[in-house]
Amino acid sequence: MAEAFNHLEVEEKWRKKWEERPVNVNDGKKPKYYCLDMFPYPSAAGLHVGHWRGYVISDVWSRYKMMNGGHYVIHPMGWDAFGLPAENYAIKTGQHPSISTAENVKSIRSQVKQIGAIYDWDMELNTTDPAFYKWTQWIFVKMFEHGLAYEKEMPLNWCPSCKAVLANEEVVDGKCERCHSEVTKKNLRQWMLKITAYADRLLEGLDGLDWPEKVKKMQTEWIGRSYGAEVDFPVDGLDEKLTVYTTRPDTLYGATFMVMAPEHEMVPLLTKPEQKEAVEKYCADAANKSNVDRVQNKDKTGVFTGSYAINPLNGEKIPIWLSDYVLADYGTGAIMCVPAHDDRDFEFAKKFGLPIVQVIAKDGKEIPDMQEAYTDAVGTVINSGDWNGMESSALKMEAPSIIEKRGMGKKTVNYKLRDWVFSRQRYWGEPIPIVHCEKCGAVAVPEDQLPVLLPNVESYQPTDTGESPLAAIDSWVNTTCPKCGGPAKRETNTMPQWAGSSWYFLRYVDVHNDKELVNKEIAAKDLPVDMYIGGVEHAVLHLLYSRFYTKFLYDIGVVSFEEPFKKLFNQGMILGPKGVKMSKSLGNVVSPDDMIREYGCDSLRMYELFIGPPQQDASWDDRGIDGVYRFLNKFWNMVLANLENDVQPDEELLRIRNNMIHDITQRLNSFSLNTVVSGFMEYNNTLSEKTRQGGVDKETLKTAVTLLAPFAPHIAEELWERLGGTASVFEQSWPVADESARAVSVLEIAVQVNGKVRTTVTVPADCDKDAAIAAAKEALGDKLPANIIKEIYVPGRIVNLVAKP
RNA sequence: GCAGGAGUGGCGGAAUGGCAGACGCAUCAGACUCAAAAUCUGACGUAGGUGACUACGUGUGGGUUCAAGUCCCAUCUCCUGCACCA
Numbered sequence: 001m002a003e004a005f006n007h008l009e010v011e012e013k014w015r016k017k018w019e020e021r022p023v024n025v026n027d028g029k030k031p032k033y034y035c036l037d038m039f040p041y042p043s044a045a046g047l048h049v050g051h052w053r054g055y056v057i058s059d060v061w062s063r064y065k066m067m068n069g070g071h072y073v074i075h076p077m078g079w080d081a082f083g084l085p086a087e088n089y090a091i092k093t094g095q096h097p098s099i100s101t102a103e104n105v106k107s108i109r110s111q112v113k114q115i116g117a118i119y120d121w122d123m124e125l126n127t128t129d130p131a132f133y134k135w136t137q138w139i140f141v142k143m144f145e146h147g148l149a150y151e152k153e154m155p156l157n158w159c160p161s162c163k164a165v166l167a168n169e170e171v172v173d174g175k176c177e178r179c180h181s182e183v184t185k186k187n188l189r190q191w192m193l194k195i196t197a198y199a200d201r202l203l204e205g206l207d208g209l210d211w212p213e214k215v216k217k218m219q220t221e222w223i224g225r226s227y228g229a230e231v232d233f234p235v236d237g238l239d240e241k242l243t244v245y246t247t248r249p250d251t252l253y254g255a256t257f258m259v260m261a262p263e264h265e266m267v268p269l270l271t272k273p274e275q276k277e278a279v280e281k282y283c284a285d286a287a288n289k290s291n292v293d294r295v296q297n298k299d300k301t302g303v304f305t306g307s308y309a310i311n312p313l314n315g316e317k318i319p320i321w322l323s324d325y326v327l328a329d330y331g332t333g334a335i336m337c338v339p340a341h342d343d344r345d346f347e348f349a350k351k352f353g354l355p356i357v358q359v360i361a362k363d364g365k366e367i368p369d370m371q372e373a374y375t376d377a378v379g380t381v382i383n384s385g386d387w388n389g390m391e392s393s394a395l396k397m398e399a400p401s402i403i404e405k406r407g408m409g410k411k412t413v414n415y416k417l418r419d420w421v422f423s424r425q426r427y428w429g430e431p432i433p434i435v436h437c438e439k440c441g442a443v444a445v446p447e448d449q450l451p452v453l454l455p456n457v458e459s460y461q462p463t464d465t466g467e468s469p470l471a472a473i474d475s476w477v478n479t480t481c482p483k484c485g486g487p488a489k490r491e492t493n494t495m496p497q498w499a500g501s502s503w504y505f506l507r508y509v510d511v512h513n514d515k516e517l518v519n520k521e522i523a524a525k526d527l528p529v530d531m532y533i534g535g536v537e538h539a540v541l542h543l544l545y546s547r548f549y550t551k552f553l554y555d556i557g558v559v560s561f562e563e564p565f566k567k568l569f570n571q572g573m574i575l576g577p578k579g580v581k582m583s584k585s586l587g588n589v590v591s592p593d594d595m596i597r598e599y600g601c602d603s604l605r606m607y608e609l610f611i612g613p614p615q616q617d618a619s620w621d622d623r624g625i626d627g628v629y630r631f632l633n634k635f636w637n638m639v640l641a642n643l644e645n646d647v648q649p650d651e652e653l654l655r656i657r658n659n660m661i662h663d664i665t666q667r668l669n670s671f672s673l674n675t676v677v678s679g680f681m682e683y684n685n686t687l688s689e690k691t692r693q694g695g696v697d698k699e700t701l702k703t704a705v706t707l708l709a710p711f712a713p714h715i716a717e718e719l720w721e722r723l724g725g726t727a728s729v730f731e732q733s734w735p736v737a738d739e740s741a742r743a744v745s746v747l748e749i750a751v752q753v754n755g756k757v758r759t760t761v762t763v764p765a766d767c768d769k770d771a772a773i774a775a776a777k778e779a780l781g782d783k784l785p786a787n788i789i790k791e792i793y794v795p796g797r798i799v800n801l802v803a804k805p
Numbered sequence: 806g807c808a809g810g811a812g813u814g815g816c817g818g819a820a821u822g823g824c825a826g827a828c829g830c831a832u833c834a835g836a837c838u839c840a841a842a843a844u845c846u847g848a849c850g851u852a853g854g855u856g857a858c859u860a861c862g863u864g865u866g867g868g869u870u871c872a873a874g875u876c877c878c879a880u881c882u883c884c885u886g887c888a889c890c891a
Contacts, residue, residue: 214809214886221808221887228891246891259891298889325889335891343806344889416890539886610829612817616810617884624817627829630844675819678828685828750824755872757824792871798823802871 005636007600011714015116023730024062024118026072032526033071035062036505036565038534038542039078042104043085047111048582049590049608049620050574056608057571057673058533059117063710064668066118068734074526075118076508078125079105083497084162084178087428090460097428097460101128114592116601116713123508127500128428132507134451135517136499137433139549141444142556144434148194149422151442156421158186163462164425165190185287188466191423191432191493195548199223199415201562202547211568212615215539222540224416229400230332231409233258233309235270236317242266242309245331245414248341249399250377250392252313253384254359255336258320259302259348262286263328270320272306279303279322286324300325300348312408314385323348331414339373346373359384360392420545422496427460427469429494437481437488446482452490468492501542502549505529505564517558529565536570543568569671572617574608579619590620602712603629609711610677631681632715635708638688639701639719647695654741656686657700661737664707680708698723706732751776752800758783761799769793776801 026032037058040051062075079101086097086104093100105126112119125132143149156165161181165188176183195202203223206216228247235242242258260267262283271279282303302323309320325344326335339349340358349356358366360379367374381390400411423432431452433445445452455476457469470492471477481488503517509526510518518527528550543565550564575581576588583589595604607625612618649657660683667676687704690696702723709716709729720729744765749772751759761779763772773791776799777784785803792800 217809218886224887224890226890244891248891300889323889325891327890330890337891342891344891347889414890536885610817618817621817621830624830631829633844674817675828678819681828748824752824752872755823755870760824790871792823794823794872798872800823800871 003640005633005715007602007632007715008597010718011116011601014714014717017717018118021728022118022120023728024066024073024075024120030070030072032074033062033065033069033531034074034509034526034529035065035531036075036508036529036533037077038532038538039080039501039504040108041083041085042079042081042101042108044089044100044104045584045589046108047592048574049592049595049604050582052115052592052604053574053608053611053614054533054535054571055112055115055117056605057569057614058531059115060605060609060673060710061531061533062118063713063730064734066730067706067710067732068665070733073118074123074509075120076123076125077112077117077119077121078123078504078508079108079127080497080501080504081105081126081128082429082495082500084426084428087426087460090428096456098128111592114596114601116605123511125504125507125511127430127504130451130453131514132504133430133500135507136430136495136503137445137450137452138447138517139503139553140495140499141433141447141450143193143552144442144444146552146556148197148552150192150194151189152192153187153189155185155187156190157183158188158466159183160464163464163466165421165423165466186466188425190421191434191491193420193422193548195420195545196415196417198548198551199225199417201551202417202544205547205551205563209563209568210566212536212570215536215543215568215570218539219544222417222544224414226414227400228412228414229403229409230412231312231336231403233312233318233336235320236308236310238269238307240266240269242270242320242334243332243409244334244336245412246336248338248377248396249403250381250387250395251338251341251359252311252336252399252403253387254338254340254357255311255318256339256349256355256357257318257337258309258334259323259326259337259345260305260320260334261326261328262322262324264322264333266334267305267322270305270307275304275306279305282322289324298325300344300351302348302352304352312406319354321348321352329418330416340370341373341375343373343375346370357383422499423493424496425466425468426462426494427454427457429496430454430499431470432491432493432495434491435479435481435488436491437484437486439486440481440483440488442491443481443483443488449482454494468494470494498542498545502545503553505532505546506550506553506559517553520558520560523559527559528561528563531567531569532565533569533571535573539570569615571614572612574611575617575619577620577622582620590622595625599625599629600632600714602715603632606632606677606711609673612674614671614673627681628677631684632712634688635680635684635704636715636719638684638691638696639705639723641691642696642698642701643722645695645697647697649697649700651741653690653697653700654738655744656683656690657703658737658739658741660707661703661735662739662742665734665737668710676711680711703735705729706735747796749776749796750798751779752798753780753783753785754802755800765796767795772799773801 035058037055062073065071066073081101086101089100090097140149158165159176159181161179162176203220203225206219226247228245229249230243230245232241232243302321305320305322307320308317311318337345339345339356341360356370359382361382362374362379366382377392377396379392381387381392381395387395403409404411431454433450433452435443435445437443455473457473460469462469477490477492479488479490506518506527510522513519546564551562553559554562592604603625606628610628663679664676667679687696702725705716705719706729716729746762747765748760748762750757751761759779761775763775772793787804788801789804790802
């Protein structure tokens, strides 16, 4: 009886051996491959099997790249450790966040080590480490010096529960992303990053990236570039003009009214005395409306200002209204309304009885009694003076220039992307390295004084005045101006959690450098990231911010590339058993720890892959892991059963071996990792059968073990050793299939009559059509139909005889 | 509303236009065992037939093709993202 597979012993043994003698080393000669995981937040809850999935995928890929192509693989791990949970814990317990964070890092690190991945722990980093956040602050200073970081007093999303300002991105359906409280507005001085200055480059850079189309599209829509024109409408009776932004200047003749946002600065100017009361009431209501109401209640409301504008093209007087469906901070905060060709304007016109003038013919006609807007820009232009008879789609392109030439406005590009609200009124984040001096204004802390260390405070509680807890530490706040030496106060806001994660991937490769963010030579050699693996939840924010930072660092000469992540892979989420998200409150969180004890790391790794296509969500099923556990045991027994054999490979064994190399490699290359696992199972079934029939040769076994190594590294190393392999299986280069050995002499093909399979027949592999048809007819025997009108032969696949009924 | 993605056995899923359901889970039967677990062998889409077999079958309705889960048109459902951006 062969020795049973003891996963605990085998895994323990190789874990130690790899620690003594790492398999992934940089000898300076190998080509590099940088495979990055999205680094985790070290939460107290620890890892669940869902976190594991991405890490397993990236480790399999890293090990494969190491063996195939002989790469030195940069595969680091770190901690995105600033953030609210640590701070909230501090508020509750009084324990400093750095202590709870360190504890969490310690326990998560040991969990991550269970994966058996080839992480290089010398590169480990932590965003809360002053040696790291020195450079997070340094980047901010550089942005400040380049005019990309600026202060602005503005109404901001305020979460009354978290007592913090939220970025637009943190507001979901008008509610706080974290606590789901309704978000209100509050006027505060904020630090902003001018990401909009990079809008075009962020958009255009997407083209060359090997990213999922879905993610590129999401970023494209987030940036939301549109082309159109700003058009000036003179105000009747005043020496003023109201400027609007439109993407449809071709419909300008159809503008029958205008609408301004209630916050528009010209509202008081344009309000006539008789409308004053109504307008003021409307504006007050709008200001009090929560985001939820404004977003969810799409019924149109509005009020007339009493003023009229002049349509610059036809001189017609059109009324100016106010409505909260017009956004104050997009375009000019005012629009021209063409109800015939815009759904929202149509709804508004119907509700308030405003005229509707069709300017694009639908199917060549004017619609007699419009029931809905005709929004396509397809058709002949009508009711439009000198534009009549033009094709609307062509006019749409030309109109901005025409308007510009006539002095009525100008061509304009607009973006949905807004500048990034970068300050947070919280404790547990990087202090913004700015000093406010009465004489000099905002002054950056000089580089040699970085990092600005986060001081200890007594109370971590955020204040409802909107000030950070740091503001309470007088000794820290009061300082001297680096420029003039006079009295000055430190900035008390901190950075958002995104700050560290926007550039951490650049730091891993030179993590101990205290002179530079990253050494130029090292960066040139080791960066950028070749493969980035993580959840799709970071499709927009983290990835957009990272691209923005990288482009900025490129501009100031820190790195030599503009795009940080060449290839991106989004793994699907692991859901709880009933297809619902795993969460502590639902009590359906599956911990990897018990699984590893019972089945071993290799089994869990393979099951994480076997559970389904890696990019697709999957429901965890505890029983499913039995399948891969049994497979590994069978594979172990199969190899051990052949250890004493001295079998020479026959043609069939050679074919099996080479088919196995071919199939596994192909599936791996196409990232079909679930079918790689099923492929191993199939080949193991075949090899087990061969074992019973007389044995399997050593070379085939070694090949199988080598192919399995990236997936189940521990058992593969152990079997490699027992097969007499030298060094580590990971020092083997990836097997290459011998195509000639895969060839077969005969094969079985299906025989169809009228597309239905009737029988099968074995034919020589190189058999021609006539011979195949003849063999098929013979195999059919008395089922051969009489009136055959067509004969089809697909080599190696099928014969189809088409007969008249 | 708009944009993407997905609908295949009891379940997870597999299938360059060419024998649908590989591989695995669960289930059932058998072997081993005093017994159980583990392990091994076999069955396992639905309906009909003792049977070799026959018919039907990839959300629904059409179409293209010798041949459709796969391509085209329409339609339903679910998931994800965006959502008054003029």
